[in-house]
Amino acid sequence: MPSKKSVAPTPALTAEQFKTSVVKHLRTTLGTYEEKASKQAWNKALAAAINEFVFEGVSRTRKTHANVGARAVHYLSLEFLMGRLMSNNLQNLGLYSVAEEALKSLGLEIADVLEEEPDMALGNGGLGRLAACFIDSMATLSIPAVGYGIHYEHGLFRQEFHKGRQVERPDQWREFGNPWEICRPESAQVIKLYGYVETVYEQGKLSKVWHPGRTIRAIPWDIPVVGYGGQNVNVLRLWESRADKFFDWDVFNSGGYVDAYSESVEAETISKVLYPNDETDAGKELRLIQQYFFSAASIADVMRRYKAANGEDLANFAKLNAMQLNDTHPAIAIPELMRVLVDEENFAWDEAWAMTRETFSYTNHTLLPEALEKWSLKLIEKVLPRHMEIILEINSRFLTQEVETMWPGNNDIKRKLSIVEEGAEQMIRMGNLSVIGSHTVNGVAQIHSDLVKKDLFPEFDALWPNKFVNVTNGITPRRWMKACNPRLSALIEQHIDTDWPRYLEKLTGLKPLADDQAFQDSFMAVKHENKVDFVKEIKTLTGVDVSADAIFDVQIKRLHEYKRQHLNLLHIMALYRRVLIDPNYDMHPRVFIFGAKAAPGYKIAKEIIFAINKVAEKINNDRRINDKIKVVFLPNYRVSLAEKLIPAADVSEQISLAGKEASGTGNMKLALNGAITIGTMDGANIEIAEEAGSDNVVIFGMEVDDVVALKNKGYHPADYYRSNEELKAVLDWLEGDFFTPGEPGLLAEVKRNLVESDPFMVLPDFESYCEAHQKIDALYRDKKAWAKAAILNTASLAKFNSDRSIQDYAQNIWHVKGVEAKS
Numbered sequence: 138m139p140s141k142k143s144v145a146p147t148p149a150l151t152a153e154q155f156k157t158s159v160v161k162h163l164r165t166t167l168g169t170y171e172e173k174a175s176k177q178a179w180n181k182a183l184a185a186a187i188n189e190f191v192f193e194g195v196s197r198t199r200k201t202h203a204n205v206g207a208r209a210v211h212y213l214s215l216e217f218l219m220g221r222l223m224s225n226n227l228q229n230l231g232l233y234s235v236a237e238e239a240l241k242s243l244g245l246e247i248a249d250v251l252e253e254e255p256d257m258a259l260g261n262g263g264l265g266r267l268a269a270c271f272i273d274s275m276a277t278l279s280i281p282a283v284g285y286g287i288h289y290e291h292g293l294f295r296q297e298f299h300k301g302r303q304v305e306r307p308d309q310w311r312e313f314g315n316p317w318e319i320c321r322p323e324s325a326q327v328i329k330l331y332g333y334v335e336t337v338y339e340q341g342k343l344s345k346v347w348h349p350g351r352t353i354r355a356i357p358w359d360i361p362v363v364g365y366g367g368q369n370v371n372v373l374r375l376w377e378s379r380a381d382k383f384f385d386w387d388v389f390n391s392g393g394y395v396d397a398y399s400e401s402v403e404a405e406t407i408s409k410v411l412y413p414n415d416e417t418d419a420g421k422e423l424r425l426i427q428q429y430f431f432s433a434a435s436i437a438d439v440m441r442r443y444k445a446a447n448g449e450d451l452a453n454f455a456k457l458n459a460m461q462l463n464d465t466h467p468a469i470a471i472p473e474l475m476r477v478l479v480d481e482e483n484f485a486w487d488e489a490w491a492m493t494r495e496t497f498s499y500t501n502h503t504l505l506p507e508a509l510e511k512w513s514l515k516l517i518e519k520v521l522p523r524h525m526e527i528i529l530e531i532n533s534r535f536l537t538q539e540v541e542t543m544w545p546g547n548n549d550i551k552r553k554l555s556i557v558e559e560g561a562e563q564m565i566r567m568g569n570l571s572v573i574g575s576h577t578v579n580g581v582a583q584i585h586s587d588l589v590k591k592d593l594f595p596e597f598d599a600l601w602p603n604k605f606v607n608v609t610n611g612i613t614p615r616r617w618m619k620a621c622n623p624r625l626s627a628l629i630e631q632h633i634d635t636d637w638p639r640y641l642e643k644l645t646g647l648k649p650l651a652d653d654q655a656f657q658d659s660f661m662a663v664k665h666e667n668k669v670d671f672v673k674e675i676k677t678l679t680g681v682d683v684s685a686d687a688i689f690d691v692q693i694k695r696l697h698e699y700k701r702q703h704l705n706l707l708h709i710m711a712l713y714r715r716v717l718i719d720p721n722y723d724m725h726p727r728v729f730i731f732g733a734k735a736a737p738g739y740k741i742a743k744e745i746i747f748a749i750n751k752v753a754e755k756i757n758n759d760r761r762i763n764d765k766i767k768v769v770f771l772p773n774y775r776v777s778l779a780e781k782l783i784p785a786a787d788v789s790e791q792i793s794l795a796g797k798e799a800s801g802t803g804n805m806k807l808a809l810n811g812a813i814t815i816g817t818m819d820g821a822n823i824e825i826a827e828e829a830g831s832d833n834v835v836i837f838g839m840e841v842d843d844v845v846a847l848k849n850k851g852y853h854p855a856d857y858y859r860s861n862e863e864l865k866a867v868l869d870w871l872e873g874d875f876f877t878p879g880e881p882g883l884l885a886e887v888k889r890n891l892v893e894s895d896p897f898m899v900l901p902d903f904e905s906y907c908e909a910h911q912k913i914d915a916l917y918r919d920k921k922a923w924a925k926a927a928i929l930n931t932a933s934l935a936k937f938n939s940d941r942s943i944q945d946y947a948q949n950i951w952h953v954k955g956v957e958a959k960s
């Protein structure tokens with residue numbers, strides 16, 4: 138028998154004591170009482186009871202880190218897609234069962250109370266969720282770290298479907314307050330914007346003085362991040378913008394009521410909304426200001442803390458502070474640190490530059506050209522005049538010193554590597570700025586990191602051969618298994634140590650059980666129970682009845698052409714057509730489940746959502762097919778919905794065009810919970826196949842080299858349309874009114890897009906995708922083989938623990954060590 142070690146020590150607290158604390162908070166913090174309290178009040182009272190432990194942890198961790206003076210990480214990210222915090226905090230504190238029992242004795246189901254918490258959706262998708270997993274892992278590994286971001290009033294929009302079309306509604310996550318956050322007005326910062334730069338010549342020295350046109354206050358809100366085991370509690374510090382002066386009393390008193398408010402309204406706009414664009418450049422002045430606002434506030438905060446601990450001498454600043462740029466969004470932090478060091482701290486340029494480069498590192502999350510941010514030089518000059526000068530200085534030194542030395546006289550290379558892109562309008566390339574100003578640049582899966590070097594930044598790689606590294610993404614097993622899949626967690630704990638959420642490699646202990654009939658049965662019974670639960674969720678959300686005996690085939694991610702939800706749709710239509718042609722068509726019943734939000738301005742993505750909804754409506758109501766196929770598009774896909782769906786998934790759709798999905802992390806969550814991947818050789822799918830074994834994933838489609846070859850040869854989608862009878866039939870189907878009775882042509886745009894341009898090569902992969910689905914069907918019908926493959930997926934996924942990713946960053950990029958908080 139393995140020892141039943143546990144990392145999460147249950148605090149010496151009985152359910153009875155915890156109940157007393159919850160009731161005390163219900164009365165004294167919430168001002169209500171047991172007979173009258175709503176579920177929401179119970180939820181807040183529970184949060185307050187939990188916070189007694191959480192905030193002690195924050196103080197304990199702060200004190201330890203301040204005393205030790207260890208090198209700390211600052212994770213700068215415009216997005217943190219946190220989801221709900223309560224269940225995670227309970228799990229990480231080891232208080233979950235105590236809370237469950239306490240609530241039971243009060244006549245409450247913990248699941249209902251947890252359900253009251255709104256998702257904290259301060260992110261769009263992969264990049265934002267990755268940041269959330271990473272801060273969980275940093276806290277768990279006791280790494281002194283702060284996550285820095287924006288305290289958006291409205292997170293990612295709430296999605297509704299009206300007659301099958303996506304409608305966006307504002308997110309209101311803080312409408313009734315957020316029990317987890319603390320405002321820290323004592324650490325507020327003042328941020329400058331606009332204005333002009335004055336050159337001053339004093340005592341033989343030139344210096345620059347920025348006279349801002351306006352100033353904004355940045356107010357920090359701290360959200361505790363509880364590490365697993367509860368000992369170490371880091372914080373996520375999110376900045377809110379406020380007017381520097383609340384409003385102008387003189388204007389107010391002379392009757393200008395509205396004008397008096399206008400400045401504060403404008404200032405507060407900065408942290409009003411999260412840009413809902415995923416992987417596309419927003420290109421808006423407000424977005425640039427958001428980026429600068431939080432970068433500048435964060436740097437000022439890091440400086441303040443450094444000086445409080447070490448005094449005015451900044452000699453050790455770069456030794457003690459690492460700053461990670463989560464994509465190029467915070468890249469303006471590079472010239473900001475230069476500005477602070479040179480203009481405010483009087484450092485010589487070269488010294489300041491060495492410190493800056495020693496401080497920053499940058500993670501690239503995508504190769505899509507439209508996502509590589511560029512800002513017009515004129516815009517930066519207007520909003521941040523001093524930063525524009527600094528960027529030009531960085532660029533000129535880089536080109537005339539480093540590039541010229543390596544490639545003397547080569548203007549083509551200079552043009553390519555320059556931070557300034559010449560053209561009708563001069564643009565600032567934030568990617569180039571990030572590479573030049575960082576000591577290390579990483580991609581997020583092996584293939585992606587290789588492509589970053591080979592295709593995106595080959596000359597930079599030649600110039601600095603050791604700058605580019607890979608850190609494969611990961612997910613926190615605390616949220617994505619322990620908390621979201623209690624049945625599976627309980628089952629595996631019968632066989633391996635209970636500290637697996639901390640040491641995920643212990644899952645390999647399940648491998649010998651993959652062939653064991655009894656374990657297979659239990660494993661699949663867990664999956665079935667999870668599916669039964671989710672059947673109810675589907676009914677509530679969509680009104681559609683589905684059977685838990687069908688295969689649950691799941692595609693959940695942002696809606697983007699490169700992710701190819703429409704390839705999934707074409708296959709569904711082909712299956713439907715086969716069953717219509719032959720009612721005895723032999724297939725195991727399948728439920729296709731989609732969850733995806735489209736950027737509000739992304740037209741074709743919204744058309745794809747509409748097409749899936751229309752096809753779903755038709756299929757779900759067609760008696761002829763005998764419930765063999767069901768299609769559901771779950772509205773408002775978000776972290777908390779993913780937590781319910783992932784444990785119930787059989788098949789994981791990871792079908793991006795090879796070379797386009799940098800990594801993917803949903804692929805890891807689904808595989809860890811025992812779903813079989815159907816996927817292309819893209820992103821982390823490749824590494825999942827390596828770990829789980831190629832027999833236990835179903836790979837199809839073109840690989841990166843095939844894609845390049847086809848592009849070079851000249852890709853003509855119409856050739857594929859014409860030469861495959863089934864493909865032609867389903868595409869033509871989109872044109873008539875079969876799926877939109879009485880309204881022909883409503884779905885025609887999806888067909889036109891595919892037959893006329895097909896930028897992500899859906900059609901060439903169609904046939905091989907259909908074959909892959911045949912394999913899935915055959916495998917599922919072989920119950921033993923399926924169970925074995927599913928178990929081996931769960932047992933083999935330890936590599937994708939975000940603790941491992943963070944250890945890689947800590948060792949190879951940040952050079953930091955964990956420091957366990959002590960009471």
Ligand code: AZC
Nearest residue numbers: 263264416502503581799800801802
């Ligand atoms: C995503 C990538 O598309 C996804 O493949 C990756 O897993 C994730 O980042 C985390 O690294 N990218 C984004 O969400 N956004 C941008 C701008 O790349």
